Structures are given as C-alpha cells and as structure tokens.
Amino acid sequence: MPLIRDIGRTAYEYVDPRLRAEQRAAEGGLSEKKVQERAGQLLDEWLAAENLRQVAAGRHPFNREEERQIRAIVLRRLFGLGDLEPLLADPDVENVYLNGFDSVWVESRSKGMQRVASPVAESDEELITLIQRLAARESIQERRWDTAQPILDLTLRDGSRLHAVREVVRRPTVTIRLHRLLKLTLDDLVRTQVIDPRGAELLRAAIAGRQTVVISGATGAGKTTTALALASCIPPEVRIVTVEDTFELHLDRDVDAHPNCVAMQARQANVEGRGRIPAGELFEAALRMAPGVLIVGEVRRPEEVEPMLDATGAGDAAGSISTIHARNPMQALSRFQSLALRGPGRTPMEASAHMIADAIDFVIQITARRDRQGHRPRLISSIIEVTGVRDGSVTRSELMRVGPEGREWVNPLSDRRRDLLAGCGYDDSAWYGRAQERYA
Numbered sequence: 155m156p157l158i159r160d161i162g163r164t165a166y167e168y169v170d171p172r173l174r175a176e177q178r179a180a181e182g183g184l185s186e187k188k189v190q191e192r193a194g195q196l197l198d199e200w201l202a203a204e205n206l207r208q209v210a211a212g213r214h215p216f217n218r219e220e221e222r223q224i225r226a227i228v229l230r231r232l233f234g235l236g237d238l239e240p241l242l243a244d245p246d247v248e249n250v251y252l253n254g255f256d257s258v259w260v261e262s263r264s265k266g267m268q269r270v271a272s273p274v275a276e277s278d279e280e281l282i283t284l285i286q287r288l289a290a291r292e293s294i295q296e297r298r299w300d301t302a303q304p305i306l307d308l309t310l311r312d313g314s315r316l317h318a319v320r321e322v323v324r325r326p327t328v329t330i331r332l333h334r335l336l337k338l339t340l341d342d343l344v345r346t347q348v349i350d351p352r353g354a355e356l357l358r359a360a361i362a363g364r365q366t367v368v369i370s371g372a373t374g375a376g377k378t379t380t381a382l383a384l385a386s387c388i389p390p391e392v393r394i395v396t397v398e399d400t401f402e403l404h405l406d407r408d409v410d411a412h413p414n415c416v417a418m419q420a421r422q423a424n425v426e427g428r429g430r431i432p433a434g435e436l437f438e439a440a441l442r443m444a445p446g447v448l449i450v451g452e453v454r455r456p457e458e459v460e461p462m463l464d465a466t467g468a469g470d471a472a473g474s475i476s477t478i479h480a481r482n483p484m485q486a487l488s489r490f491q492s493l494a495l496r497g498p499g500r501t502p503m504e505a506s507a508h509m510i511a512d513a514i515d516f517v518i519q520i521t522a523r524r525d526r527q528g529h530r531p532r533l534i535s536s537i538i539e540v541t542g543v544r545d546g547s548v549t550r551s552e553l554m555r556v557g558p559e560g561r562e563w564v565n566p567l568s569d570r571r572r573d574l575l576a577g578c579g580y581d582d583s584a585w586y587g588r589a590q591e592r593y594a
Contacts, residue, residue, distance in 0.1 A: 340357060388447055
C-alpha cells in the first residue's frame with residue numbers, strides 16, 4: 155500500500171477542486187462553517203469509494219487510525235498549514251526556512267540549524283498555492299503574493315511571522331519566525347539570564363515612570379520578545395495602542411493583562427495599487443485614541459520617525475516602547491537621526507538630536523550570538539540613558555554593558571532620572587554610593 159502521506163495527497167486532490175467549484179458556484183459564497191462541513195462530506199465520499207476499491211482489489215480497507223491520518227492530512231492542507239504544521243507544532247523549533255519546497259531547514263533551541271528530510275509540498279507551485287491560501291485566510295485583510303506583489307509579510311494565527319519572496323529569487327523562499335503568542339515578564343528574562351535583577355528593576359521602574367524605551371538589535375536577536383517583557387510591566391488599567399507593519403506583539407489578545415489595548419496593522423495596496431496605509435500614517439489615528447502607552451513594532455522608514463518622536467517628546471504617548479534594527483545603542487540613535495533627515499520634513503541633524511533627546515529616555519541592546527553548539531543565547535548587552543544634546547549630537551551615558559569579564563554596571567543614572575525613578579520605587583543608593591567612591 156502506498157504511504158499514508160501519498161494517499162492523503164490523493165484524497166486532497168479529490169476534495170479540493172470539488173470544494174472550490176462549489177464555493178464559486180454558491181451565490182454569496184459559503185460560510186467557513188459550511189465549507190468545513192462540505193469538506194468532511196467530500197472526504198467521506200472519497201473514503202467510502204476508496205475502501206470499495208481496496209476490497210475489490212483483494213486488499214484490506216483502511217482501518218480507523220489510517221482514516222484518521224488521511225483526514226488530518228487533507229484538512230491540514232485545506233484549512234491548516236499543510237505539511238508545515240508538524241514543524242511549527244514542535245516547541246523546540248524557533249525558525250523555519252524554505253528555499254523551495256524540498257530544501258527545508260529548521261533552527262531549534264537544542265540542535266541549532268538542521269535540514270529536514272521531508273519536503274513541505276510536492277512542488278514549488280504547490281508551495282506557492284499553500285502560502286497564497288495562508289495569505290488569504292490568516293490575516294485581518296487579504297495579503298497578495300503574486301507576480302505583481304512578490305514579497306509577503308504575514309502573521310499566522312499562532313503569532314508566528316511569515317516572510318515569503320518569489321519572482322526575484324530562483325525559487326519561492328519562505329522564512330517563518332515562531333513567536334507563539336508569548337506571555338513573558340522581566341522575571342522570565344532574569345531567570346533565563348537575558349538580564350540581571352538590577353537591570354530588570356531599572357526597566358520595571360522606567361516603564362512605571364512612563365519613560366520611553368527603545369530596543370535595539372539585529373534580526374532575530376529577540377527585540378519583540380524583549381518588548382513583550384517590558385509591556386508586561388504596564389498596569390492593566392493603562393490604555394495601550396500598538397502600531398506594527400505585521401502583527402507580532404498580540405498584546406490585545408491577552409485580555410487579562412491588557413484589557414484596554416488596540417492593535418493597528420499597516421495595510422498593503424490592493425490589486426489596483428490603491429488603499430495602502432503605511433505604519434507612519436497610523437500614528438495620527440493612534441494618538442487620537444488617547445493611548446497611555448504607544449508601542450511601535452519596529453521603526454523602519456523615514457516617514458515613521460518624526461510623528462513617533464513628536465508624539466513621545468510632547469508627552470502625548472509618554473512611556474512608549476519601540477524597536478529598531480541596529481548593532482548597538484549608539485547606532486540606533488544615529489539611525490533615528492538619519493531616518494529623520496530623510497523623512498518628509500527633512501529634519502536637520504541638530505533639530506533631530508533635540509527631538510530624540512526629548513523623546514527617548516533609554517536604549518537597550520539585545521544580542522544573540524551563536525555559540526559552538528549552534529545555539530543562540532540572547533542577552534541584553536547594553537543599557538544606555540539618553541542625557542541631552544551637545545554640539546548637534548545626542549549625548550548618552552552607558553549604564554550597563556557586557557564585556558570580557560561579563561556583565562558590569564559602569565555609570566550611575568543622572569541625578570534627574572534617579573529622582574524620577576525613585577518615585578517609582580527604584581533605589582540604587584547602595585550601588586550609587588560605591589560608584590561615587592570609584593570616581594572620587
């Protein structure tokens with residue numbers, strides 16, 4: 155008998171075209187519940203006919219377990235993630251990379267990067283169809299992935315982020331970063347040694363004191379994870395508005411911790427090239443919602459920087475959290491300046507330096523370095539305080555860094571910031587006294 159996987163594919167090839175034809179023929183379409191019911195009925199038809207064929211050929215019909223597996227394969231292809239589903243269900247897997255349908259790689263916590271033997275589709279064309287279905291089904295608005303729109307960003311229902319590219323690569327390429335709707339706290343980061351207790355105490359007070367924190371790091375370093383941990387410090391009575399290109403934070407889904415949260419996602423243009431709403435245009439709408447805290451998924455484009463800095467600097471959304479792609483905190487601040495210079499207002503460097511100093515209080519660097527075993531332990535490698543402007547540049551003080559000797563606290567907070575955070579329960583007097591003696 156052929157492999158169950160091949161039998162499941164045959165059953166899928168029977169059900170799928172018939173289901174699609176019925177959907178097209180139905181006036182007004184079919185409801186999701188009706189489509190699923192009809193898929194089950196078509197599966198029953200196929201299984202009954204196939205069992206008769208098996209008996210006529212002198213073979214045993216499918217047993218109960220085989221029928222269950224065949225149903226699972228077909229329904230996974232129709233309404234789930236196809237053969238990607240087992241990979242995404244593995245709690246050890248952090249990232250999935252597809253360089254075509256049969257070049258499948260996973261990055262896991264315990265084993266690092268490894269190639270998977272089984273393909274996730276029968277061909278590149280089938281992989282494209284799978285991703286197009288996900289784009290039509292998983293997002294709050296349909297996202298295209300075709301020759302005219304060859305780049306796709308999509309959030310899956312479990313919180314994972316999918317990025318897909320075609321046309322400009324030799325084969326369809328898909329990257330999936332598994333976020334799994336994480337619920338994290340700063341205590342979790344302490345337990346996993348991402349940060350030490352003193353750093354967690356400082357950041358907890360910073361959020362309580364409505365300080366604006368920027369999280370800097372490379373792709374996959376853990377910026378979103380760190381943002382989630384910081385957001386856990388926001389009291390449930392505080393109104394939160396999040397602005398993202400593609401949903402990753404999902405704070406609005408945690409109704410116990412964040413019952414008053416609105417999540418906003420940028421919109422792509424439609425087939426006619428109309429209707430695009432970039433993240434930068436969402437800031438005005440976000441501010442009209444009177445957020446207590448504004449969280450920006452990632453600052454990427456020039457048109458996003460000025461409205462964000464205006465909002466936080468003027469106090470309209472004090473205590474904001476945002477992320478930016480940079481190798482270190484100093485480069486993060488420089489990126490804010492260069493993006494502002496390229497933005498619609500062409501903000502000069504000196505003016506942008508004052509905007510940044512007014513708007514941003516702390517920059518923390520999250521780093522993931524691959525060790526010899528292929529693992530990527532994450533840690534907060536630097537925390538800086540933004541202190542002002544001098545000669546057209548943003549001044550800062552590095553509070554903590556990770557050097558050859560490990561994590562070390564090198565400078566005290568400014569007096570102004572110490573006094574402000576003291577009102578939120580932060581007390582560094584013991585360390586501050588030792589620092590004073592050190593620099594005497």
